[in-house]
Amino acid sequence: MSTAAENINGKSTDASQENTTTVTSAAVTNGTDSKKEVPLKQLFEQSTQYNHWRYTQSALNQLRGKVNQEAIATIRQNIEEENQQRVAQGLPRDDSTTSLKFLTVDEELSLLGFYERRMAQIFRYWKLPSYVMATAIVYMKRFFLENTAMDYHPKDVMLTCMFLARKTENYLMTIEDFSNVIKKPAESILDLEFLVCKNLRFHFTVHHPYRPCIGFFYDMQAVTDNMKRLQKMHETAIKFIDTSLHTDLCFLYQPSQIALAAIRLACKEESYEFERYANYKFRATESAAQMYDEILLPILLAIEQVLTDDPRCKEVEKSVATEIDKRLKMCKDPAKNPESLIYIKRKRTEPNGDDDDDDDDDEDRPSKRTRLGEDGFAE
Amino acid sequence: MASIRNHAEQHNTAVYRDYKKDRKVGEGAYAVVYLGTQLSTNKVVAIKKIKIGQFKDGLDMSAIREVKTLQELRHPNVIELMEVYFHKTNLNLVLEYLESDLEMIIKDKSIVFMPGDVKHWMLMTLRGLDHCHRNWILHRDMKPNNLLLGRDGQLKIADFGLARDFGDRNRQMTAQVVTRWYRAPELLFGAREYGFGVDIWAIGCIFAELLLRNPYLPGSTDMEQLDTMFRALGTPTEADWPSMDKLPNHIQFKQYPKTPLRLLFTAAPPDTLELLESMLIYDPNRRISAREALLHPYFYNKPRPTPLENLPKHVRDTPEVAKQKRKAEAMGA
CATH class of the missing domain: 3.30.200.20 (Phosphorylase Kinase; domain 1)
Structure with a gap:
């Protein structure tokens, strides 16, 4: 692979210009008539990850707050409607729901953190490369940007994300084998696949810090006098990257930046001199040094702060998750419960799908998976 | 709301x-x-x-x-x-949506190809492929049928149903990729780790097909594919392709001599044959890359690539014209 440093300066600063590959060839350019220099765009800047899944911390917080509020409002409304239906049918109101304590954003994140670590455990059991696990975790993180645990239980979404990530990362496991290992029926895993894909906007490629970390590791070998300790440092860096998966870092920074910050931290922990590499790689000229000090270093420091201070870096206690989970069971949306009155009512009054489609001929037999797309969207 | x-x-x-x-x-x-x-x-x-x-x-x-x-x-x-x-x-x-593909054009014998036409098609194919490879994506099904042609003459690589990312060491991939006639020798020998070379080999076969107007290496079984390949290009020796015998399905083949490409491609100038030859090198590590191919003198030398708008087009009848033709035929005209 190309070295990680290629993309390190990220956002279109002068740095990216300097790193941009320039090819002199009539053939490589679009015009066939003249030789000219054409800068090729940074690869990472063309990725869906860069173009669709980058946030600032405040934008993330705001989005999660809104989604959480919206979910709570909807569920409240649906509970009230369900009760009205019950009364209309001569049934007593269900008052178990009057004193509901809905989940806060932080509680949801704790629950997600708990299930993310469950995913990591299973992937370790499978002995798959780290990036497969990381992809599954990022899928779940992306899914829960616009959905809440009150809408879809993370333990269900988790399984679909794992099954999907095994496919997208070329480690396909048949649904039978998967459901045998997980001990969950195949349908429960497949039924969410459409929904997960839609929420991922069909962006299946996810870049992780693992690969750039190897790139840096190779690169650092050029200026080391102690391979053994460098190796040890690298292993520690990978542990920091594992930890980074449970934070918001994948939404905030580029994989190569996270990798370099993990290395810098690991150097500190293993008393390995980072500056020697930094001077060789990033501070070779005065202008490069200035750019490193003013642009890259602050980014690295910000990432390191998350990796050392963010409470989400710590395991979520099982008792904490169980408590949240218990409350989650209470505040489920009745509109998503197939046995509820409003579910049945809405199902009946729902327009009969989009049958204006012209092509859908013979092979479109109704199937129980048909309802999936339309399912569960009450408003 | x-x-x-x-x-x-x-x-x-x-x-x-x-x-x-x-x-x-x-x-x-x-x-x-x-x-x-x-x-x-x-x-x-x-x-x-x-x-x-x-x-x-x-x-x-x-x-x-x-x-x-x-x-x-x-x-x-x-x-x-x-x-x-x-x-x-x-x-x-x-x-x-693109109207036609390179296979249609190759088969349409009413069209005469000029060297500049072939050059521009190769240029566009290599540019597209270089972009894939730069992104660490292998196409794994390059063939004329998957090179679509727009009304404006643009060529676009299509059908990514076999494509995947690659580049990490020790990642096993299936050798069952690429349509047989365009399949690289390392795949036929069952290689589970491979790279850019498989797409380049296929492009080499497409290049040859554009020059010949016929499939270059049309084998009907995997075994026959190797035989066809070795007859055309000579059976590789240990010097041509070191450690090829380590590949899972490697078999010793009859030693066919190497015949110079110019004997078959009689009309092609030396730069054309040189590029073709560098795409059809047995050892995948020595085979040319898309980027290197784009920098090959073939693309600088005359003739210039035919301008897009002058490239031959396969004219498919519109439904109305087709209907009229059928009517005319039915009437015995």
Whole structure:
């Protein structure tokens, strides 16, 4: 692979210009008539990850707050409607729901953190490369940007994300084998696949810090006098990257930046001199040094702060998750419960799908998976 | 009221409503292709409908491979994936619509190719492929049929159902890729680790086919494919391809002599043959890369590539013309 440093300066600063590959060839350019220099765009800047899944911390917080509020409002409304239906049918109101304590954003994140670590455990059991696990975790993180645990239980979404990530990362496991290992029926895993894909906007490629970390590791070998300790440092860096998966870092920074910050931290922990590499790689000229000090270093420091201070870096206690989970069971949306009155009512009054489609001929037999797309969207 | 929690769903519905399927233009084992219209722009598109319902493992690997890779690739010589949406139990890929492909042109014997035509097609193919490779994506099914041609002459690489990312060491991949006539020798020998070379070999075969107007290495079984290849290019020796005998399915073959390409490609100038030869090098590590090929003198030397608008086009009859022709035939005209 190309070295990680290629993309390190990220956002279109002068740095990216300097790193941009320039090819002199009539053939490589679009015009066939003249030789000219054409800068090729940074690869990472063309990725869906860069173009669709980058946030600032405040934008993330705001989005999660809104989604959480919206979910709570909807569920409240649906509970009230369900009760009205019950009364209309001569049934007593269900008052178990009057004193509901809905989940806060932080509680949801704790629950997600708990299930993310469950995913990591299973992937370790499978002995798959780290990036497969990381992809599954990022899928779940992306899914829960616009959905809440009150809408879809993370333990269900988790399984679909794992099954999907095994496919997208070329480690396909048949649904039978998967459901045998997980001990969950195949349908429960497949039924969410459409929904997960839609929420991922069909962006299946996810870049992780693992690969750039190897790139840096190779690169650092050029200026080391102690391979053994460098190796040890690298292993520690990978542990920091594992930890980074449970934070918001994948939404905030580029994989190569996270990798370099993990290395810098690991150097500190293993008393390995980072500056020697930094001077060789990033501070070779005065202008490069200035750019490193003013642009890259602050980014690295910000990432390191998350990796050392963010409470989400710590395991979520099982008792904490169980408590949240218990409350989650209470505040489920009745509109998503197939046995509820409003579910049945809405199902009946729902327009009969989009049958204006012209092509859908013979092979479109109704199937129980048909309802999936339309399912569960009450408003 | 627009709700955030329904974004994905609303988006999917909006996309679905923006496209209309007009008529079926092709059907394969796993997909049906329609000619369609984007209603908001009146743009003609191709809609590839993948029937997910029949796959027991959910979304199948070809669909995932195609969507995964095309979402990341934007290049004038790679087909554009405009949108993806679910409808009922089908996944729909909205792709740029292109009229014909290189196979049609090669087979249309009413068209005479000029050297500049071949040069421009090769140029566009290599540019598109270089973009894939730069993004660490292997296409793994390069053949004339998958090189689409637009009305404006642009060539675009299509059909990414076998494509995947690559480049990490020790990652095993299947050798069962690429249509046989275009399959690289390392794949025929069962290599589980390979790289750019498999796509380049295929392009070499396409290059030869453009010059010959016939498939260059048409084997009918894997064994015969090797035989056809070795007859044409000579059986590789240990010096040509060190440690080829370490490949899983390597077999000792009859030693055919190496015949110079110019004996078969009698009309081709030396720069053409030199580039062709460097694409058809047995040892994948010595085979030319897409980037290197683009820098080859072949592309600087005269003749210049034919301008896009002057490239030969395969004219397919419009439905109306076809209907009239059939009518005329029926009337015995």
